[in-house]
Amino acid sequence: MSIPSRRSFLATAIAAAATPSLAAVGGFDQVDIAVVGAGAAGIAAARRIAAARRRVVVIEAADRIGGRCFTDTTSFGVPVDRGAHWIHVPDLNPLMRLAPQAGIEVAQAPPGQKIRIGPRNAREGEMEDYLAALVRATRAIGDVAARGRADIAAAQVLPKDLGDWRATIEFALGPYGCTKDLAEVSAVDLARAVPRDLEAFCRQGLGTLIDKLAQGLPVQRGTAVRAMDLAVRGGVEIATTRGILNARGVIVTASTNVLAANKIRFDPELPRRHVDAFNRLALGSYDRIILELPGNPLGLDRDDLVFEQARGTRTAALLANVGGSSLALVDVGGKFGRELAAQGEPAMIAFALDWLAGLFGSDLRRTVQRTAATRWNDDPWVLGASSVAAPGNEPARRTLMEPVRERLWFAGEAAHETLWGTVGGAWESGERAAEAALKRLGGASEPREPVRRRR
Numbered sequence: 001m002s003i004p005s006r007r008s009f010l011a012t013a014i015a016a017a018a019t020p021s022l023a024a025v026g027g028f029d030q031v032d033i034a035v036v037g038a039g040a041a042g043i044a045a046a047r048r049i050a051a052a053r054r055r056v057v058v059i060e061a062a063d064r065i066g067g068r069c070f071t072d073t074t075s076f077g078v079p080v081d082r083g084a085h086w087i088h089v090p091d092l093n094p095l096m097r098l099a100p101q102a103g104i105e106v107a108q109a110p111p112g113q114k115i116r117i118g119p120r121n122a123r124e125g126e127m128e129d130y131l132a133a134l135v136r137a138t139r140a141i142g143d144v145a146a147r148g149r150a151d152i153a154a155a156q157v158l159p160k161d162l163g164d165w166r167a168t169i170e171f172a173l174g175p176y177g178c179t180k181d182l183a184e185v186s187a188v189d190l191a192r193a194v195p196r197d198l199e200a201f202c203r204q205g206l207g208t209l210i211d212k213l214a215q216g217l218p219v220q221r222g223t224a225v226r227a228m229d230l231a232v233r234g235g236v237e238i239a240t241t242r243g244i245l246n247a248r249g250v251i252v253t254a255s256t257n258v259l260a261a262n263k264i265r266f267d268p269e270l271p272r273r274h275v276d277a278f279n280r281l282a283l284g285s286y287d288r289i290i291l292e293l294p295g296n297p298l299g300l301d302r303d304d305l306v307f308e309q310a311r312g313t314r315t316a317a318l319l320a321n322v323g324g325s326s327l328a329l330v331d332v333g334g335k336f337g338r339e340l341a342a343q344g345e346p347a348m349i350a351f352a353l354d355w356l357a358g359l360f361g362s363d364l365r366r367t368v369q370r371t372a373a374t375r376w377n378d379d380p381w382v383l384g385a386s387s388v389a390a391p392g393n394e395p396a397r398r399t400l401m402e403p404v405r406e407r408l409w410f411a412g413e414a415a416h417e418t419l420w421g422t423v424g425g426a427w428e429s430g431e432r433a434a435e436a437a438l439k440r441l442g443g444a445s446e447p448r449e450p451v452r453r454r455r
Contacts, residue, residue: 030246031055033437034238036225036264037253039067040423041411043214044430045251045437050217052438058217059240061224061381065214067253068382069423071205075372076292078325079205082374083288084423085319085329090200093424094431095209099202102212107323109199113305115168116359122309130309133165137173145191153391154190155182167310175334176307176317178421179284179385189389189397194418201303203323206423224381227265230405249437253412253430256400257283257383270404277400280393281414283384285338285377289316289330289352292369296321298328298360308359316355330355333385341375348373386421387414401432406440409433 033049035042038060049056064070068083087106090096099106115122115130122130136159143149144157155170162169174182178190202209220242228250229237235248254264260278269275300306300320307317313336319329330352332340340348349371356364376382389396400415411433412426419425 031057032248032441033434034059034236034245034247034250035253036238036250037067037412038062038065038214038219038221039253039412040069040210040426041253041413041415041430041433042067042251043210043217044427045253045411045434046217046219046430047213048431048434049438052442054438054442056218057245058214058219059223059225059238059245060219060221063222064211065219065221066207066210068255068376068385069207069210071207071211072372073205073208076290076325076327076370078323078327079203079208080290080322080325080327080329081201081205081207081288082290082372083376084206085201086196086422087200087202087206088196088198088422088424089194089419090198092194093200094427095424096200098213099209102209104209104212105203106200107203109201110301110303110305111198113307114300115307115309117309119359119361130165130168133159133162134169134172137162137169141173141187142191144187151186151188151392151394153183154185154187157187158182164309167312167315168307171310171313171315171317171334172307175284175286175313175337176331178388179286179333180388181313181334184284184388184390186389186391186394189394189420192394192418193420196422201323210423225264227267228408229267230408231268236407249407249409249441251409251411251430251433251437253410253426255283255382255384255412256281256387256414258381261383263380266408273399274402274404274410277396280390280396281387281400282390283382284333284386284388285335285341286331286333286385287337287341287348287374287376289332289348289374290372291328291330291349291352291356292326292371293328293364293367294326294369295367296326297364297367298356306359316352318356328356338377341373341377345373345375348375387412388421401429403436403440409437 032054033056035046035058038058042058046056046058070083071079072082073079087093087095140157140159141154170182224241227239236250238245256278298320302321302324304320317331397417400410403409411429413420415429416425
């Protein structure tokens with residue numbers, strides 16, 4: 001049996017692509033650094049590379065910029081984030097500085113949340129009990145890392161005396177806080193996450209901000225990367241659905257689930273430790289059900305965040321009157337959220353209406369107008385929500401930050417040890433990968449104009 005050459009490896013990948021054209025990607029024959037993925041990490045990396053006056057192109061499989069940051073501006077007549085919404089840790093988040101420069105208004109989220117106990121609000125004493133139980137739970141998880149204990153599931157270290165608040169706390173820290181049930185979450189990974197008590201949001205949408213920050217960058221949309229040859233002389237050959245691109249280095253920001261699904265083939269194969277890291281940092285599930293409720297039938301304030309005193313895993317979080325609009329966002333996650341999303345949009349909307357009716361009365365059904373729901377697990381270029389380290393696998397994040405053959409770097413929220421699961425973490429990871437690539441490759445040639453293929 002003959003052994004295929006590296007050239008035939010790439011040719012085969014292109015032959016299998018939907019688009020037969022072999023035109024240069026985005027008009028470029030060769031770049032200094034190629035960036036795969038136009039989400040927050042990819043745009044951050046590309047901006048840093050462009051600022052260093054190096055040739056860069058961003059290759060994006062989807063037909064839009066933003067990845068898991070997607071602001072829908074048409075369905076409801078107002079901006080609504082179908083993906084990431086919050087700017088976590090605003091005091092440290094680089095997006096807080098960049099947003100005003102891009103003409104985006106940022107507002108602080110109201111502090112705290114409200115709790116419903118059946119059809120009523122929790123009383124002051126009940127709220128104190130909940131918050132005290134939440135503090136005990138977070139301290140117990142934090143002690144795992146602080147005392148150097150073995151990394152086990154976060155669910156195993158929760159205090160035994162959480163009482164009637166256990167299910168609510170498990171939801172708040174698990175499906176809502178990190179997209180997986182705590183039984184599937186590394187206690188050390190969760191403990192090392194920077195506290196996200198303070199939050200802000202973009203009035204025009206977080207996806208709108210990422211899109212504006214990408215303006216002026218060479219982004220090739222609708223172009224999927226099929227394969228990479230990492231052993232060519234002087235760099236990387238990248239096979240896409242629109243042809244072959246040559247680069248001296250490449251930054252890949254695809255999600256860990258996309259990488260684990262082998263949607264991009266690498267030759268030679270990636271080190272086993274990197275492949276294992278993709279699986280050990282698998283994405284959780286988090287989806288949003290959007291309801292238009294004119295007239296404020298819930299009687300809540302602008303941007304009110306509401307949990308319930310849950311009795312099990314079949315629960316959700318409510319963000320009401322988003323940005324002063326009539327939209328209510330019902331967010332579901334973890335195992336229950338994944339199973340609900342798999343049933344389809346009608347089932348998701350039915351759950352949201354039933355859940356809200358149980359907390360606020362059935363009259364709201366008469367007021368609901370337009371509806372929508374996300375299903376991120378089915379998005380072929382995402383396949384989930386945010387990365388979560390399985391118990392015992394927190395070191396996988398550091399593995400993901402290691403370069404491969406000094407020409408391939410991974411970036412994204414999964415490659416950040418303290419801000420994983422956040423857009424700010426993805427942005428910082430992209431900038432860090434760009435710095436590493438520039439440091440490794442920057443001295444080999446002087447900046448020059450891009451080489452463009454004649455048409």
